[in-house]
Amino acid sequence: MKKLLAILLTLCLMLPVAALAADAPVNVYALMGPTGIGMVKLMNDNDGTYDFKLVSAPDEVVAAIASGNADIAAVPTNLAATLYQKLSGGVQLVALNTLGVLHILDKTGEINEIGDLAGKTLYASGQGAIPEYALNYILAANGLTDSVTVEYKAEHAELATLAASGEVDVCMLPEPNVTAVLMQNSDFRIALDVTALYDEAAAAAGAEGTTMSMGCVIVRREWAEANPDKLAAFLTAYEESVGFVNSDVEAAAQMVEEQGIMPKAAVAAKAIPNCHIVFIAGEEMKTMIEPFFEVLCNANPGAVGGALPAEDFYYMAQ
Numbered sequence: 001m002k003k004l005l006a007i008l009l010t011l012c013l014m015l016p017v018a019a020l021a022a023d024a025p026v027n028v029y030a031l032m033g034p035t036g037i038g039m040v041k042l043m044n045d046n047d048g049t050y051d052f053k054l055v056s057a058p059d060e061v062v063a064a065i066a067s068g069n070a071d072i073a074a075v076p077t078n079l080a081a082t083l084y085q086k087l088s089g090g091v092q093l094v095a096l097n098t099l100g101v102l103h104i105l106d107k108t109g110e111i112n113e114i115g116d117l118a119g120k121t122l123y124a125s126g127q128g129a130i131p132e133y134a135l136n137y138i139l140a141a142n143g144l145t146d147s148v149t150v151e152y153k154a155e156h157a158e159l160a161t162l163a164a165s166g167e168v169d170v171c172m173l174p175e176p177n178v179t180a181v182l183m184q185n186s187d188f189r190i191a192l193d194v195t196a197l198y199d200e201a202a203a204a205a206g207a208e209g210t211t212m213s214m215g216c217v218i219v220r221r222e223w224a225e226a227n228p229d230k231l232a233a234f235l236t237a238y239e240e241s242v243g244f245v246n247s248d249v250e251a252a253a254q255m256v257e258e259q260g261i262m263p264k265a266a267v268a269a270k271a272i273p274n275c276h277i278v279f280i281a282g283e284e285m286k287t288m289i290e291p292f293f294e295v296l297c298n299a300n301p302g303a304v305g306g307a308l309p310a311e312d313f314y315y316m317a318q
Contacts, residue, residue: 026051026071029055029072031054033262038097039052040252041252042240043255065218072220072234076130078296081296082305084309089313093314096216096217097238097242097277098213098215099195099278101214101276102131102134103190103192103274104171105171105178114138114144117147117170123159123168124173126174130303131172133296133303137299141200159177176262179270195211209288213280213289249269253272256268281317293308
């Protein structure tokens with residue numbers, strides 16, 4: 001009887017712990033800026049199901065995933081591939097959430113198509129990362145590699161400041177820097193959408209239907225395997241949040257400011273339409289992003305962690 005009572009007491013003590021574990025919020029990390037915009041309605045309506053953390057640097061997300069503190073995270077696509085390699089398959093890609101956010105701005109009035117860049121100096125940022133590799137791919141596809149001079153600045157903010165002050169004529173920047181420049185210098189206009197240029201270049205190379213995706217959602221594999229229902233519920237809510245962002249930009253922009261994803265609703269409202277916020281999962285996700293990883297790997301294997309992700313990188317809901 002004493003042994004039975006001891007077992008029952010132990011079970012009773014364990015039950016609250018198990019209940020707490022079952023009810024623990026899902027830990028979701030996101031970067032400030034376009035990558036985090038798609039989940040803003042989910043953040044706004046959160047009833048405690050999720051513990052959202054916004055961070056300013058990718059390194060913070062890497063540490064959170066590696067330590068097990070993050071269950072789900074919105075990150076750059078090449079970081080997702082790199083984490084997959086570094087953590088020996090410990091993360092999976094569950095959705096694309098942002099296509100390209102790069103645009104070419106022009107204040108000369110002369111740039112209307114990609115061929116107009118011939119003989120020009122294009123100022124850019126993001127050397128050694130997706131912006132450089134995507135731009136090189138586009139220029140090569142259009143026979144412009146030797147006729148366009150690309151001058152890189154160290155930071156997006158540095159180039160945006162130069163453009164806003166009128167010190168450069170043609171530049172490639174990501175959102176929300178694009179909107180910041182347009183709001184400060186009315187001489188500039190968006191001349192070219194780099195996402196569209198990439199898609200055209202890919203189609204010309206026989207890879208129609210693929211795209212440049214710069215943001216995605218990843219999940220820690222161990223957590224996903226233990227919590228398939230929670231992951232499914234998150235993805236459903238996330239998809240609904242993306243739909244809201246694209247259908248009610250003004251309301252979404254206000255939430256973006258309130259949640260701290262971007263500092264100003266006015267900037268967010270102008271930037272959101274240029275950010276290509278999406279929710280793409282399953283086979284379509286894999287079909288669209290896999291060739292882009294190949295482009296990055298061919299340009300610099302280190303950009304995707306040294307090698308292309310294997311099949312198990314792509315999460316397929318059962």
